[in-house]
Amino acid sequence: MTKNSSREPLFHITKRGATVWWKPLFIRAIAIVAGLFIGLCFAAAYTKVNPFKLLGYMFSGAFGTQKRIWNLLQDTALLLMVSIAIVPAFKMKFWNIGADGQTLVGCLASAVAIYYLYDKLPTWALLLVMLLFSLTAGMIWGVIPAIFKAKWNTNETLFTLMMNYVAIQLVSFVLLKWFPSGQNDFAKFFSRYGNMPKLGNPYVLILIFAVVLTVTMHFYLSKTKHGFEVSLVGESVNTSKYVGVNVKKVIIRTMILSGAICGFVGFALVAAKDHAITTTMVGGRGFTAIIVAWLAKFNPAYMALASLMVAFLSRGTSQILSQTGITNSALPNIVTALVFFFIIGCEFFITYSIKFRKKNKDATPANEPPAPETSEPAKEPSSPSSEEETPSLAEAPAEERTPAEEALPTEITEGGEEK
Amino acid sequence: MISFIAQSIRMSAAFLFGSTGEIITEKAGHLNLGIPGVMCMGAIGGAIGARLYVSSLADLSQISAFPAFVIPLLFCLIFASLMGILYSFLTVSLRANQNITGLAISTFGAGFATFVNNIIPKDGFKEIGYVYFKLFPSTEKLGGFGELFLSYGAMVYLAIIIAIAAALVLKKTRTGLHLRAVGESPATADATGINITGYRYTATIVGSAIAGMGGLFYFFDMNGGSWPYSDAISALGWLSIAIVIFSIWRPDLCILSSIIFGLLYRLQYFMASATLSQKTLIGMLPYVITIAVLIVTSIVGSKKAQPPASLGLNYFREER
Numbered sequence: 001m002t003k004n005s006s007r008e009p010l011f012h013i014t015k016r017g018a019t020v021w022w023k024p025l026f027i028r029a030i031a032i033v034a035g036l037f038i039g040l041c042f043a044a045a046y047t048k049v050n051p052f053k054l055l056g057y058m059f060s061g062a063f064g065t066q067k068r069i070w071n072l073l074q075d076t077a078l079l080l081m082v083s084i085a086i087v088p089a090f091k092m093k094f095w096n097i098g099a100d101g102q103t104l105v106g107c108l109a110s111a112v113a114i115y116y117l118y119d120k121l122p123t124w125a126l127l128l129v130m131l132l133f134s135l136t137a138g139m140i141w142g143v144i145p146a147i148f149k150a151k152w153n154t155n156e157t158l159f160t161l162m163m164n165y166v167a168i169q170l171v172s173f174v175l176l177k178w179f180p181s182g183q184n185d186f187a188k189f190f191s192r193y194g195n196m197p198k199l200g201n202p203y204v205l206i207l208i209f210a211v212v213l214t215v216t217m218h219f220y221l222s223k224t225k226h227g228f229e230v231s232l233v234g235e236s237v238n239t240s241k242y243v244g245v246n247v248k249k250v251i252i253r254t255m256i257l258s259g260a261i262c263g264f265v266g267f268a269l270v271a272a273k274d275h276a277i278t279t280t281m282v283g284g285r286g287f288t289a290i291i292v293a294w295l296a297k298f299n300p301a302y303m304a305l306a307s308l309m310v311a312f313l314s315r316g317t318s319q320i321l322s323q324t325g326i327t328n329s330a331l332p333n334i335v336t337a338l339v340f341f342f343i344i345g346c347e348f349f350i351t352y353s354i355k356f357r358k359k360n361k362d363a364t365p366a367n368e369p370p371a372p373e374t375s376e377p378a379k380e381p382s383s384p385s386s387e388e389e390t391p392s393l394a395e396a397p398a399e400e401r402t403p404a405e406e407a408l409p410t411e412i413t414e415g416g417e418e419k
Numbered sequence: 420m421i422s423f424i425a426q427s428i429r430m431s432a433a434f435l436f437g438s439t440g441e442i443i444t445e446k447a448g449h450l451n452l453g454i455p456g457v458m459c460m461g462a463i464g465g466a467i468g469a470r471l472y473v474s475s476l477a478d479l480s481q482i483s484a485f486p487a488f489v490i491p492l493l494f495c496l497i498f499a500s501l502m503g504i505l506y507s508f509l510t511v512s513l514r515a516n517q518n519i520t521g522l523a524i525s526t527f528g529a530g531f532a533t534f535v536n537n538i539i540p541k542d543g544f545k546e547i548g549y550v551y552f553k554l555f556p557s558t559e560k561l562g563g564f565g566e567l568f569l570s571y572g573a574m575v576y577l578a579i580i581i582a583i584a585a586a587l588v589l590k591k592t593r594t595g596l597h598l599r600a601v602g603e604s605p606a607t608a609d610a611t612g613i614n615i616t617g618y619r620y621t622a623t624i625v626g627s628a629i630a631g632m633g634g635l636f637y638f639f640d641m642n643g644g645s646w647p648y649s650d651a652i653s654a655l656g657w658l659s660i661a662i663v664i665f666s667i668w669r670p671d672l673c674i675l676s677s678i679i680f681g682l683l684y685r686l687q688y689f690m691a692s693a694t695l696s697q698k699t700l701i702g703m704l705p706y707v708i709t710i711a712v713l714i715v716t717s718i719v720g721s722k723k724a725q726p727p728a729s730l731g732l733n734y735f736r737e738e739r
Contacts, residue, residue: 014737152714152718153717154714155664155717157518158657158660158661158664158709158713159713162707162710162713163706165654165657166703166706166710169699170703173696173699173700173703176694176695176696180694180695284526287522287525287526290522291522291523291526294519327537329533330530330531330532330537331534332530333526333530333533334530334531336526336530337523337530340526340527341505341523344509344515344516344523347513348514
């Protein structure tokens, strides 16, 4: 009687062992489809148009014409570049939420170069100065929090975040200095100065930048000593110190790199895309990039795919709006965020599996396959609401790798050989 | 000068709600970076409640104080709690990364608030704003004292009461002790039979509901019922998270630090003679000061001024 009364919980949660390679991808695909479906239902309730028709609009908005495809690719490339910029920082577990600000000061630096030097330099020299200014500005914005993190372990999440707002205020300050009337007529400079050359069409150059950056970063992180040190610091600061890595140097160096790439994106935004300077021109890419990089587990190829997905969602939803004649600029944000929620949630089902209680348990009381029975009575008095959370201790494979280890399967061994 | 201080104290309620809510959440070991989104949701929830109330009336002259105050507040609490539920489901039950989830909540909250704001009619919001703006009538007669202590709307007093109550609960009661145990060392708490999941869910949802009121307050009291842009509310949310560190995770100290941030935030409106460009520099101050505070607290770093030991870490019994 007592044996039967020790109930087995409705389900156990256990860690998955090694699974087939397609299973995580499959789970993620389901999550994306589900998120998109919910997002479409939301949009459908709002626009009163059949969701499948809306899906059609989305595809036409993203791939409908040649210009739309180029726009999509450009969005993808810009987002991907910001993601690439933050990857080294995040691999180091340095929560750089300030990519927005670092990019914005990059934009500002380019604009400053144009404003003061447009009539003094030939175009190629001006572009070079702009590039230099932007890289430096992004670098400075990135390295300030890093120095304090390295020296005093200052909370970098809030520090970088506050730097965003400082950057925004700085840009409005400079704009008001230049145009006291509040009329932002910066675009007039661009009729002649500081434009990147167009290779065929205005989109190609940014795409080339993105591809080169992605490949270089992949190489840097997976094949060089620097990249190995970054992963090592991210895994364990103490281990890094033990093997003689100068942690402070790595933090500062990595954030210089991260900030400089953000600054470069700022340069690309000013010189090759927007040809203007406003406080909102980065448009939250720094935040979206974090989610993109994290969900792609810092794998450049997946990051490109994730960026493409976000660009598709945002372009597609905009198309829904223009096609149904409704103006509500916030719909793309909502749909994107809904899809994010689903992808964030689905990670659980990739790492863990849920095993339900066997139904035929009452029929065969002597049969005791689920191992946790033994540990059950000890737990019973301490946690009365054990249905919710008692997992089985026995079913988790002991030599399981943690998700963090899985994220960087090769780097450590490769770099280790190098050392 | 007195009116400037009074305005700053009024402003501080937005920070106080946000940071008290975040402290309760963080004490349970969850770093909710979604507070900006939660505050946006609270504000827009209030707007939806206000809209429902106003549309149930024949005309605007029928607005009476009590329902005009309570109905938006109720909807604000519901919407903010929904975000809390979503956050805790993803982080507690599904063990998702807390920072990423928080950022997604922030994106969603700001987007949803802007979205609803674009479609909602705002008749009567000004009148509801008046209801929120002032609790005690005719305090002008009391001069400076009246202005400094009695001139505020009900939400300001509510914020202070909640902060004090939160401080007492955290410090003096068994519930508070358990909550702190969950945030400091969930494994130990689990061993003593404390329901970790329950505490973490409750703390996050209650914290979100409190933080959401900050958005509602800013919308109806501070801004008098005109929409202050999601970005502005988000900025308040981020500052609230910073205030938590400034107040070394103590709701009672939060009252003081919120007032300091209120002063900084209102400074650019006080300096009437400053040019527009100078005002942008003054507007930079709250953020620069926050950075300075972060640096100073990290350098000083006394033993008492530490975050809960397992802040940001999800608890999974098998991974002990």
